[in-house]
Amino acid sequence: MSTNETRIEVDPDLPTLRVIRDFDAAPEKVFRAWTDPDLVSRWLGPRETEMRIDSWDATTGGSYRYAAWRGDEEIARFYGSFHEVRPGQRLVQTFTWEGAPDGVSLDTTVFEDLGDGRTRVTTTSVVETIEIRDMIVASGMDKGVIEGYEKLDELLSGD
């Protein structure tokens, strides 16, 4: 069991949200878990949901779309674009929950080599207003992020 803690930071002045997490794997391996759809579908999101990927083209200018299922019910659908994919280093993508298509976030994920086969992953999300950011926080996204990262720990240790 990993003892790495997920930190979720809400900026008091800016419409941004930051998630910081260390992983016990090298940057290339962690990056692959973010970009290979067969791996992404195994860890993204909370434990009780299953992620079914419709499309996932993690290249600069590519896009993605996936649905969250609980049992035999589709409970949410998400989509976005990959603005930049800088292998092993950086991912810049847009993100929308289809239920609120006008609330779009721009998410930048940076993969930092900590040495000794460890990687710090920092995702900064920015939206247009503090109110939209606060709605995202209030949606319970923290549960999905924390549980997803625990699944990713298991995936990374099992390869």
Place this chain on the structure above:
Amino acid sequence: MSTNETRIEVDPDLPTLRVIRDFDAAPEKVFRAWTDPDLVSRWLGPRETEMRIDSWDATTGGSYRYAAWRGDEEIARFYGSFHEVRPGQRLVQTFTWEGAPDGVSLDTTVFEDLGDGRTRVTTTSVVETIEIRDMIVASGMDKGVIEGYEKLDELLSGD
């Protein structure tokens, strides 16, 4: 000659920039000028530069890339993704100047029907920090926007 004024608003508290402009044409026609690459290349950017489009797929999940030329010299290159293209109404896209690839903006352009064949176009750009926003403003983007919209007035009146 159009008398429509371009307003550029800088939010004092948020890392956003807003450009508001009315056009003497219906929303569908103005929207087409934003999405058809043959039209975009005729108005985008300041007067003394020529926009050469490498790729332009204005569909949800598509992307674009273009260069600005002055005479026989390439002076800048830009790229991004189309997060959402909602015909006649809304465009959400990312935008980067290749010279500063870590400074990405998320630009939402809304086309509002004012009736009588007029359209209000509002573009809201958000970036991660006030400092990045201020650098964009200081880059002289206002000249490019204002002159580009004047060229668009001419294009729309000539069709």
